[in-house]
Amino acid sequence: MIAASRGSAAHSRYGEVYEAWRRDPLAFWGQAAQAIDWMRPPSEVFAPSLGVYGRWFPGAVCNTCFNAVDRHVDAGRGSQPAIIYDSPVTGAKRVISYNGLLSEVRVLAAVLRDIGVGKGDRVVIYMPMVPEAVVGMLACARIGAIHSVVFGGFAARELAQRIADAEPKVILSASCGIEPSRVVAYKPLLDEAIDLSPAKPEVCLILQRPQAEASLVKGRDLDWTETVNRARAAGKAADCTPVEATDPLYILYTSGTTGKPKGVVRDNGGHMVALTWSMQNLYGIAPGEVFWAASDIGWVVGHSYIVYGPLLSGCTTILYEGKPVGTPDAGAYWRVIAEHGVATLFTAPTAFRAIRKEDPQGLLIDNVDMTNFRALFLAGERADPDTVQWAERVLNVPVIDHWWQTETGWAIAGNPLGLGALPVKHGSATVPMPGYDVHILDEAGQDQPRGVMGEIAVKLPLPPGCLPTLWRADERFRESYLEALPGFYKTSDAGYIDEDGYLFVMGRTDDIINVAGHRLSTGGMEEVIAAHPDVAECAVVGASDPVKGEVPVGFVVLKSGVARPPEEIEAEIVARVRAEIGPVAAFKLAVTVARLPKTRSGKILRGTMKKITDGETWSVPATIDDPAALDEVAAVLARRRGRAAAP
Known part of the structure; x- marks a missing residue:
């Protein structure tokens, strides 16, 4: 168990909050769950006898789409921007209010329902960074369907593996994605993947983009815009379907060491509780503020902090179809931050390495009004100290490295800005978040002394928001994550904890x-x-x-x-x-x-x-x-x- 850092800033509440979780985890997460609107509140916070290692909030009934969209409209904040779409590769910009988002999600949910998609059915989403992709995710959540987003950069074979495993009833896709120097035709890749997969969707809903329109397969493919417009004209709209807190919200595939992808399952209830807690306490973001995760919805960062985290918290989220450099230059991020009033940016260190390579002196940030900007969070890979220090110099705001995985869905360790930031140690992800009892173990599963490298493991149970299992693969889940270190979740990352309780993640232990x-x-x-x-x-x-x-x-x-x-x-x-x-x-x-x-x-x-x-x-x-x-x-x-x- 990691104690609060001896070097903690005097104003940080991290130590007392972490100790409150450690003292009574059920009371801690029960309190956090009050931030969610439940159709039937949880009568039990955690059931250790359910699932592979236990389940959070069993018996509770909820709907993630309602919490992300409807409740903000019901609270009178419908005119607030929910999504700001900024696409330098096409020149398009669009602001979607919570009212507008609700309208679009209700219609698409009705389209899916009329096609025959119901609670528990799977829908694969293979789309670029466009608002329709987010609407598709929320529409699935609205009717209790399980979405599985596949990054548009994946080739047909990778997509086919995911279609075969998820067995979707419907696939939502687009004619193309757009890179700074080329247009990537998605539809031929989708057609090839369907041919390769033993599982075949009944319907593919295709968003035609003017940069490269696609030919549709008769009897299977539907034009997205035409289909949605017909449903809207007919007054179609779907209400929220009640689901169990323990029902799956989505499947997100991550690479497996055998080459076969693993379908990480995310539930509805625990996911909402964890992300809502993290937005306020880790990222320090309040409702109505603008949060930008410069990632892709095909990755876990996009799921957690482009779509669900900001919307659950009533924030405005940025949907950016561009790159850190080349769209048009290394000042692209500064332009977005200034133009849209971004309070916090979350991106990967590689983005800042690319910016630094093109603009080593940070000259493009000069004379840019970034008054509202107050923090940069980095994750997705180890943030090397040189990059962090460069970002600190050019931005003059806190630069916070934090560490998490597709499997966990939110940070295992970080510097909790919302609780009062701790002193930064370059190269460290700082300290574990409540819910994570982090240990450094040797090959025999014994705790290592402070400062000694070993396997980073999390004592079970994992907190809300983490994967309860893999899709239709409980045994593979046990073999991949739980068997090697009994009583612990194996992160497959190596690192150490220093004398102040700071965690240093040094690299992967697998391939x-x-x-x-x-x-x-x-x-x-x-x-x-x-x-x-x-x-x-x-x-x-x-x-x-x-x-x-x-x-x-x-x-x-x-x-x-x-x-x-x-x-x-x-x-x-x-x-x-x-x-x-x-x-x-x-x-x-x-x-x-x-x-x-x-x-x-x-x-x-x-x-x-x-x-x-x-x-x-x-x-x-x-x-x-x-x-x-x-x-x-x-x-x-x-x-x-x-x-x-x-x-």
Whole structure:
């Protein structure tokens, strides 16, 4: 158990709040639950006998859409902006009030209901950052359907895996997504994914965008705008469907170490309680203020803090279809903050590394009126101290690193601005949030002393808002997260806790790499590379990158007798990974070697290969089978990168 930091700021309430949770967790979360409008209030806060490790607020009845939209209208705040859509890639801007959002959600919910979507049915959403995507999420929540948003940058095979697992009745999609330099046609990818998947949707509702309209499949596809307009003209509107607090709100797929994605389940009740608590106490945001999470709705940050967190709290959320640089320049974020009165920005460190690369002196922020701006939060990957310190200098506001996962849905550790910020330690995510009893364990599951690196684990039960299980995979949930460390949730991250109780998260312990805040499986990339007809075996490691945090590097061993130039095959491998995983993988470097370094038991020495790739000091492990294999990896990389190998 972590005590309040000895270095706590005198005005911070963190210590007393964390101690209140530790002293009586049920009373703490019961009190927090009073911020939610329940159709039937919870009579029990937590039931340890239900589910895999227990369930929060069993027996309570609620509706997430009602809490995110209707109740703000009922409270007389319908004219307040709910969503500000800002799209520098198209030049479009739009402000949607809570009244307007309610109207749009009610009609789309009625369309889904008339198609036959009901409580518990799944709807896959494969869309760009447009208001219709958020309306789609809320419409599903309104009628008790379970949405599963898939990031638009994923290729057809990745989308097909998710369709196969979720078995959606309907898919909501768009004709295209728009990047700064190109238009990405979504519809051909969707059609191919449906062909690949054994599960087939009954209907696809397609939003036609003028940049690239799509052909519709007769008998399956419907034009979004035409269908919604007909329903609106007919006076169609759906009311909120009561659901159990423990019913699923959504499924969000995250990379699995086997290459098969894991469907993280988020419930309705605990999710609302946790996010509402975090908006006020962690981010320090009040109703009516403008909050901007510069992410994508395809990722957990988009779910929690573009859509649900801000709307549950009655804030105005920014929906940004653009990049930190290139739309049009490295001052894009400052323009959005100033124009829309953003109070707090939440983004990934990679965004600020990109901005810093283009504008190292921060000149583009000069003469920009950012009067309302008061904090920057970073998450999605480790925030390196150089980037944090640069942001502090150019912004002159608190820059707060915090740490969480797709599985948890909100911060495990952070610096609680709403409770009074604690002193910053660069490189640390600061302290655990209430609900998280964080431990550093060795391989035997024993607590490590302060300052000693180990496996970061959270003592069960996990707090509200965290995953109760994986979609239709309780046993996989146990195997993936609970079995290795009995009584704990295994984060698969490594780190340590210092003498003041500050948590330092140093990296992953499995083969998931973090590319610009996106968790991607090297195992999945290896599957693609291994399918090349000329490849005998391969390994992918994450190499440190000054902008993206990590980028994948593929090492390949060619089959005997292959006569073609290695460079030609490497180019094909890069193209394959980009086609099958998607450009989001940022896979650009494949390296041919004669053999992969392995232990005598046949395990590839990925950790040592990563050190070589990063230019770090490395040593030959005692368990290695052929030490010369490591020397070759170093030599080949040195030749490819034009620098001397470092033994």
